[in-house]
Every structure is written in C-alpha cells, then in structure tokens.
Amino acid sequence: MLKLLSSILILLPFCSYNQGFQVALQGQAQQGMASAGTALLQDASYIFYNPGIGAFYNKSEINIGGTAVFSKILFEDQNSHTFNRSNSPIGTPFSAYGVYQRHELSNLKVGFGIYTPFGSTVSYEDGWVGRFALTRLELKAIFFQPTISYRVNDYIGIGAGFVYSIGSVNLQKDIPVVDENSVYGKAELQGKAKGFGYNIGVFIRASERLKIGLDYRSQVDMSIEKGEAIFTVPSGLASSFPSGTFTSSLPLPKIISCGLAYNLTEKTELSSEVNFGGWKSYDTLAFDYQQNTSSLVDTKSARMYKNSFVIRLGAQYKLNPSMSLRFGSSYGVTPVQNGYVTPETPDANRISVTTGFGYKLNSKMVLNMSILYTSLQREDTNIETQLSGIYRTNVIATGFSFAYNF
Amino acid sequence: MRKTTTNYLKMKKILFLVIASSILLVSCKPKIQNIDPEKGLINPERIVMIGGNAIAGYTDDALSEDGQKFSVASLLAQQLQTIGSLALVSPFIDFSSVGTNISGKSKMKLGYKTDCNGISSLSPIRIASSGDPSIFSNLYSATNPYTNLGVPDLKAIDINNSFFADTDPFFARITSSNTSSLLNNITALNPTFFTLMIGESDILDYALSGGSGVNLPASVNFESDVNLAVNTITSNGSRGVLTNIPDVTQYPYFTTIPWNGLTLSAEKAASLNTALAALNFGTYVEGANPFIINDSSSPSGFRWAKKGELVLLNVPLDSIKCFGMGSTSGGIPEKYILTLEEIATIKSTTLAFNSSLASIANNAGLAFSNINALFEKITVGFPQNGVTLSSKFVSGGVFSVDGLNLTPRGNALITNEIIKSINKTYNSTIRTLDISAYRGVIFP
Numbered sequence: 135m136l137k138l139l140s141s142i143l144i145l146l147p148f149c150s151y152n153q154g155f156q157v158a159l160q161g162q163a164q165q166g167m168a169s170a171g172t173a174l175l176q177d178a179s180y181i182f183y184n185p186g187i188g189a190f191y192n193k194s195e196i197n198i199g200g201t202a203v204f205s206k207i208l209f210e211d212q213n214s215h216t217f218n219r220s221n222s223p224i225g226t227p228f229s230a231y232g233v234y235q236r237h238e239l240s241n242l243k244v245g246f247g248i249y250t251p252f253g254s255t256v257s258y259e260d261g262w263v264g265r266f267a268l269t270r271l272e273l274k275a276i277f278f279q280p281t282i283s284y285r286v287n288d289y290i291g292i293g294a295g296f297v298y299s300i301g302s303v304n305l306q307k308d309i310p311v312v313d314e315n316s317v318y319g320k321a322e323l324q325g326k327a328k329g330f331g332y333n334i335g336v337f338i339r340a341s342e343r344l345k346i347g348l349d350y351r352s353q354v355d356m357s358i359e360k361g362e363a364i365f366t367v368p369s370g371l372a373s374s375f376p377s378g379t380f381t382s383s384l385p386l387p388k389i390i391s392c393g394l395a396y397n398l399t400e401k402t403e404l405s406s407e408v409n410f411g412g413w414k415s416y417d418t419l420a421f422d423y424q425q426n427t428s429s430l431v432d433t434k435s436a437r438m439y440k441n442s443f444v445i446r447l448g449a450q451y452k453l454n455p456s457m458s459l460r461f462g463s464s465y466g467v468t469p470v471q472n473g474y475v476t477p478e479t480p481d482a483n484r485i486s487v488t489t490g491f492g493y494k495l496n497s498k499m500v501l502n503m504s505i506l507y508t509s510l511q512r513e514d515t516n517i518e519t520q521l522s523g524i525y526r527t528n529v530i531a532t533g534f535s536f537a538y539n540f
Numbered sequence: 541m542r543k544t545t546t547n548y549l550k551m552k553k554i555l556f557l558v559i560a561s562s563i564l565l566v567s568c569k570p571k572i573q574n575i576d577p578e579k580g581l582i583n584p585e586r587i588v589m590i591g592g593n594a595i596a597g598y599t600d601d602a603l604s605e606d607g608q609k610f611s612v613a614s615l616l617a618q619q620l621q622t623i624g625s626l627a628l629v630s631p632f633i634d635f636s637s638v639g640t641n642i643s644g645k646s647k648m649k650l651g652y653k654t655d656c657n658g659i660s661s662l663s664p665i666r667i668a669s670s671g672d673p674s675i676f677s678n679l680y681s682a683t684n685p686y687t688n689l690g691v692p693d694l695k696a697i698d699i700n701n702s703f704f705a706d707t708d709p710f711f712a713r714i715t716s717s718n719t720s721s722l723l724n725n726i727t728a729l730n731p732t733f734f735t736l737m738i739g740e741s742d743i744l745d746y747a748l749s750g751g752s753g754v755n756l757p758a759s760v761n762f763e764s765d766v767n768l769a770v771n772t773i774t775s776n777g778s779r780g781v782l783t784n785i786p787d788v789t790q791y792p793y794f795t796t797i798p799w800n801g802l803t804l805s806a807e808k809a810a811s812l813n814t815a816l817a818a819l820n821f822g823t824y825v826e827g828a829n830p831f832i833i834n835d836s837s838s839p840s841g842f843r844w845a846k847k848g849e850l851v852l853l854n855v856p857l858d859s860i861k862c863f864g865m866g867s868t869s870g871g872i873p874e875k876y877i878l879t880l881e882e883i884a885t886i887k888s889t890t891l892a893f894n895s896s897l898a899s900i901a902n903n904a905g906l907a908f909s910n911i912n913a914l915f916e917k918i919t920v921g922f923p924q925n926g927v928t929l930s931s932k933f934v935s936g937g938v939f940s941v942d943g944l945n946l947t948p949r950g951n952a953l954i955t956n957e958i959i960k961s962i963n964k965t966y967n968s969t970i971r972t973l974d975i976s977a978y979r980g981v982i983f984p
C-alpha cells in the first residue's frame with residue numbers, strides 16, 4: 135500500500151482544488167477521496183456534502199478540520215513576455231461540524247455546521263502587468279448551517295439545512311494615473327456581505343454495498359449594501375475620484391451533486407459523483423458607486439460564466455481496523471469562458487489528484503489528513519481589459535481534521 | 541501490542557511521506573519558460589534613429605531629459621539591444637534642467653491656473669519662467685557620435701540641408717560639424733539598421749498656424765526628399781523601418797475646444813440674440829453655441845464656426861470667457877481655427893505623403909509601420925493591459941500636456957507598432973513593451 139501511495143504522489147503531474155471560486159475542501163476524509171462525499175457514509179462532514187446521510191450516521195460527533203491551500207500563479211504577458219508571480223497568502227478553508235443523535239435507534243438527527251465553501255485571496259507582485267485590472271482580491275464567505283436529518287425507512291434518509299452566510303470582499307487595483315513621485319493611483323473596494331440559502335439531500339441505502347446520494351445546495355446571493363470605496367489618487371484628481379460607498383453583489387452558485395458509493399470488498403470502498411455548478415448566474419460583476427463623476431462611473435464587467443461540472447472518483451482502503459488510506463482524482467470543467475479570464479480567477483479545466491488517511495486514535499477519536507495537488511494553465515485575452523497572456527497555476531492543499539464521537 | 545507498534549510505525553512513515561511531498565510541491569512554483577528574442581534577417585549591430593519629436597523625445601512642449609529617456613528612439617533601442625544592438629547614444633540633457641523649446645521656453649506640466657473669473661483649475665503651465673539656453677551648445681564627440689539623431693520639428697527638406705545647423709539649434713547641438721547635413725551625419729555612422737520617422741512636422745507646421753501663413757510642402761518634393769534620404773542610407777546595405785504619419789487633426793491640440801464651445805444661459809442667449817440680430821448668423825440657445833470666427837472669405841469678415849471645424853488649444857481662453865472673443869466682441873482670429881477646407885487639405889496631404897512613404901519603404905525593402913492606423917484606433921480609444929488609451933486631452937494618457945507630443949505611454953505604443961512591423965518584415969521576434977509600465981500625464 136505504501137508503494138501505491140508513494141507512486142501516486144510521484145505521479146501527480148496534473149492536479150486542482152476548486153472550480154471558479156468554489157472551494158470543495160469541507161471534510162478531510164472526503165478530500166482524500168477527491169471530495170466525492172455525496173454518497174459516502176463517513177462522518178459529520180455530511181452536513182456539507184449531503185444532509186440526508188445524517189439519517190444513517192448513528193453517532194454524535196464533533197468534527198473540526200482545516201486546510202492550508204498553497205496556490206502559486208505565474209503570468210506571462212503575451213505582448214512583452216514579462217513574467218509576474220502571485221504572492222497570495224496561504225488559503226485557510228475550515229469546517230466545524232457538530233451532530234447529535236439522542237440514541238442509536240432514533241430516526242431523527244440534528245446538526246450544525248460552520249464552513250467555507252467559497253472564497254480565496256489572490257494577490258500579485260507589485261507593479262505587475264495586470265496591476266490596473268487587479269492587484270488583490272480577498273473573498274470570504276462563511277456558511278452557518280443548522281441541519282436536520284430524518285430516516286424515512288431502512289433505505290431512505292433525507293436531510294435539510296438552512297444556510298446563513300456572512301462574507302466580506304476586498305478588491306484592490308491600481309489606477310493608471312501618476313503623480314510627480316511616480317506613485318500610481320489606487321482603488322480599494324471593501325464591504326461586508328450576507329446571504330441566505332439552503333442545502334437539502336437524499337441518501338439511499340440501496341443495498342448493503344451500494345449507496346446513492348443526491349444533494350442540492352442552493353445559490354446564495356451575497357449582497358454588499360454599503361461597501362466602502364477608497365481612492366488614493368494625486369490631489370489634482372481627488373474630485374474626480376471621490377471616496378464613498380458602493381453597492382454590489384456576487385452570486386455563490388447552486389451546486390447539484392449526485393453520487394454513488396460502493397463497497398467493493400469489506401475493506402475497499404469506492405465513491406464517485408458528479409457536481410453540477412450553476413455558474414451561469416455569474417454573468418456580471420457590477421459596482422454601483424454612490425457618487426459618480428466623469429472619471430468614476432458605475433462599472434458592469436461581463437463575467438459570462440457558464441454552467442459546468444466536476445467528476446470525482448475516490449477510494450478508501452482499510453489497512454486495518456484503525457487505519458484507512460484514501461485516494462482520489464477529479465476532473466473539473468471551468469465555468470470561465472474564453473475572453474473572460476481575469477487575474478482573480480485564472481481558471482482552467484483541470485485534473486486533481488488527492489490522497490489521505492484516517493487513523494483511529496481510540497474508539498472515540500479519529501484523525502484525518504488529506505493532500506491535493508493540481509496544476510493548470512490558461513491562455514486568454516480578456517475582452518474588457520485586453521490583458522493578454524498565459525496563467526500557469528500550481529495548487530497544493532493539505533489539511534487535518536479531528537473528530538470526537540460520543 | 542506488536543500490531544499497534546507496526547501500525548504506529550507505518551503511520552509515521554506515511555505521515556513523513558505526505559509531509560515531505562507537501563514541502564516538495566509547495567516549493568514547486570510554476571516555471572518560467574522564456575524564449576530569447578530572435579533577430580531574424582536583421583543585422584542589429586549599428587542602429588541609428590532618425591526623426592522628429594517622437595524620436596528626439598520632445599514632449600510637454602520642450603526637449604528635456606525626462607522626455608529623452610522615453611523617446612521612441614530610446615524605447616526601441618532598448619528592445620533592439622535584446623537582439624544584439626549596441627546601446628543607443630543619445631544627446632541627453634541634464635536631468636535637473638527645465639528643458640527648452642525653440643523659442644526658449646521651459647517644458648510644461650499640469651498645474652493650477654487661475655482664469656479671468658478667478659476660478660482655479662488644472663491646466664498646462666510652464667515649469668519655469670524661461671527655458672534652459674545652455675542646452676544649445678554642441679555636444680558632438682567623434683569617439684562616441686550620437687546614434688539618436690532625433691531633431692525636434694525635423695522636416696523632410698532638412699535631411700539633406702547642409703545649412704541646417706545654422707538655422708536649427710537642436711540639430712546644431714548634435715551634428716559632427718556646422719556644414720554637415722543630417723544625412724552626412726547618418727552615413728558617417730554606417731548604420732546596419734535604421735528607423736526613420738518623417739513627415740509629421742511638415743504637416744503640423746501648417747496645422748499649427750491655423751492654415752494661415754505656412755504652406756504645406758508639395759507631395760512630389762516630400763517624396764523626393766525622403767527617397768533621396770532612404771536611397772543614400774540603404775546604399776551600404778542597411779535595413780530599417782519607415783513609419784507613416786497620423787492624421788494630426790485628431791490630436792487633442794485641435795479637438796479639445798469644440799467649435800460650439802460658447803456655453804450660454806437662457807438669459808445670455810436672449811441678450812446675444814438681441815445684440816447680434818443684425819448679423820443674421822442664427823439663433824443662440826441655452827447651452828452650446830457656435831463661436832464666431834474670423835473668415836476673410838465671408839462678406840462681413842466673420843461667421844459662425846461650422847460643425848467639424850477645429851479650435852486650436854492656444855486660443856486665448858480668457859478673451860473668450862471674459863472679453864467676448866468669439867461672441868460679442870468679434871470673431872476668433874483665423875490663426876486659431878482650422879476650417880473645413882483647411883482640414884480637408886491636411887487630410888489629403890497626409891494621404892499623399894503616406895502613399896509616398898509606403899511605396900518608398902516597399903521599393904527599398906524596408907519594414908513599414910502604419911502609425912496612422914494606430915492613431916485611428918487611439919482616436920476611438922481602446923484598452924490594453926487594463927489601461928484605456930485615447931486621444932482625449934490629459935486623461936487619455938497618450939498625449940502629453942502640450943496636446944501634440946506623446947507621453948512615455950504614447951511613445952511605448954508607437955514603439956510596439958514599429959516592433960510589430962519589424963518582426964513581420966524581418967522574421968524577428970523582438971518583444972514589445974508592457975504598456976502598463978509607462979506613465980501618462982503626471983498629475984499634481
């Protein structure tokens with residue numbers, strides 16, 4: 135098994151962790167299996183993956199985990215062949231789940247999840263070629279999800295969660311106006327957002343071996359009502375770029391998942407799923423400034439995302455009663471169309487490879503670890519900014535979680 | 541117990557492997573895959589840059605170090621060096637100098653100016669009360685002669701003029717001798733690759749006079765002057781690039797003040813309608829109204845400006861705002877106006893010059909850079925690397941505060957266009973410049 139593990143790690147030349155600005159890193163056990171968790175009766179992470187699973191997960195549990203995402207982008211300007219790198223901070227998606235069942239035979243289960251299914255921070259080195267398109271974007275969204283799961287009969291479980299989301303955005307870019315000290319203007323837009331949604335799922339135990347999962351995570355519209363726009367420009371232009379407030383909104387798209395899990399042997403379980411992402415709703419990124427001038431007009435930047443999907447395949451192998459090894463691979467089709475690639479999401483079709491393990495410290499405590507790698511490349515000329523070049527991105531995400539059953 | 545120990549060891553091994561791989565992958569940044577530019581058919585060794593304002597780095601209505609550093613010659617030479625050219629030798633002015641123009645004035649910048657109504661606003665102003673006359677002394681060195689032979693306001697007829705140094709102090713400061721023509725200076729350098737930008741000044745002189753007092757050179761003379769220059773330079777086998785001429789009437793110097801820039805309140809319009817009723821030009825309305833301009837060909841000697849006619853940027857704005865120029869107290873003098881006929885003359889001459897330049901380049905096997913087409917695009921406005929480039933005065937980022945000459949960003953745009961045509965003709969792969977790295981107008 136070790137040989138297999140090491141050979142997979144060596145064979146990781148093509149790898150990915152998200153799609154658009156979605157972050158599918160919400161449970162370490164599942165992450166080790168390419169996040170194919172919709173039909174996987176695994177742990178309390180079901181709150182995110184499929185609340186229907188809860189109906190058959192006969193444990194109370196507290197499950198806390200986090201992932202460190204290292205993402206490195208290299209941009210090559212197609213005209214000047216200037217190379218610039220990103221200097222994004224380490225991404226830290228996390229999840230915390232608590233689920234409670236009064237007794238083992240109860241067909242009702244309650245739970246609560248806090249997790250971060252969207253968001254990242256992308257920043258580029260000073261003076262980079264695309265500085266007037268973007269220098270930094272920090273996008274955060276934290277979902278709070280009280281969840282209830284109900285076992286209808288021995289075969290079917292259903293579950294539903296209400297999502298309340300809080301988030302924040304901070305977008306920075308340079309303005310192509312310069313003062314006597316060669317200092318360029320700067321725009322910083324920041325604001326807090328909130329939104330609502332839901333997460334519903336069905337889990338079918340078709341046989342002892344075969345499980346089927348369906349999940350629907352609704353679109354959440356994150357709206358910024360009173361963002362703050364700060365413009366730092368030469369004093370001669372201060373009246374043209376008045377700092378003030380703005381409104382904007384960002385749709386976090388619906389994700390529909392259907393999965394199958396199958397126990398090949400007593401020790402080996404396979405899990406697969408397809409995620410459908412309703413990215414089409416992200417057609418425009420608009421900023422409506424409270425105070426407009428001839429230089430500061432409301433912007434409507436076309437994003438024109440298209441609906442897309444991800445296929446995930448994972449496996450876990452029980453080495454012994456306390457140790458499980460996991461592997462997975464996924465293929466994601468980018469929602470970003472040609473002509474609309476931006477420095478904040480230089481997305482591309484991608485293959486990801488994952489691995490991980492779970493270790494039972496004792497009858498109550500489980501430690502999980504996962505690692506993911508992907509490498510992607512996207513060449514484009516953005517229609518709006520005419521920023522033209524190749525983005526090469528390497529991503530590695532590694533995380534731990536700790537679960538306590540009671 | 542034994543089993544647990546084995547498990548523990550296994551887990552340690554796996555953990556080690558996973559962590560080691562993580563470290564390996566984290567340090568694995570995407571690799572730069574750079575390909576060196578290729579020179580193709582160019583012998584890049586001895587480059588010579590010939591031309592007027594853009595080649596010399598004349599900007600903000602003066603020659604100064606600040607402009608020279610970002611001249612088309614400097615920017616292009618910098619890129620040609622990547623395929624093996626020797627460094628360009630430019631007649632740099634001291635960086636602390638305020639620069640000078642031909643009439644002894646300093647360079648301009650954007651500053652605050654108070655008008656006749658006491659209103660202060662951003663406007664081009666001189667950075668010093670006078671220019672730096674020390675610039676006009678000969679700097680020629682036989683051991684290190686200038687390969688940047690940009691001469692502000694260079695006209696085709698001056699290229700082979702042996703008395704040029706006597707009449708032009710900008711040429712006098714760089715020439716090898718007072719009796720050498722510019723062409724003598726060029727051939728003495730035995731160039732292997734040259735850039736020639738010529739013709740814009742020939743047309744601008746006429747346009748800047750408002751079409752009065754200066755004649756446009758005849759197309760045949762222009763063609764023979766350029767032809768002689770190109771044939772002489774290429775007689776040693778030198779290759780090079782020739783550029784054509786933009787439509788100068790699209791420059792902000794001519795497009796910033798509208799023909800109907802007389803903005804009136806309803807009361808003011810009514811009172812003008814009463815006061816000027818006898819002239820019978822038309823009815824003044826609230827808002828935009830045509831200026832009255834002097835026109836010797838009209839019966840009264842003046843008339844309303846027509847749509848499409850251009851008001852020059854040097855028109856005395858205070859006279860318009862406070863003293864009735866262009867309305868109650870008479871017309872705007874002809875030297876500040878390009879009439880429709882004059883504009884048509886400029887456009888047809890530009891067309892003729894450009895067709896001469898294209899055929900000269902073609903006959904000599906030179907690269908030909910269509911700067912005219914580039915400026916058509918700039919007039920409409922277009923984005924590149926997140927920067928919107930346009931010919932709008934000050935805010936467009938392409939033209940300097942004199943409204944005629946270019947900012948470093950504008951020069952970088954021209955340089956890129958020239959590089960593209962060189963690459964096309966000579967199968968080279970010289971890199972273009974990153975536009976976003978070059979500034980537009982400096983704001984206070």
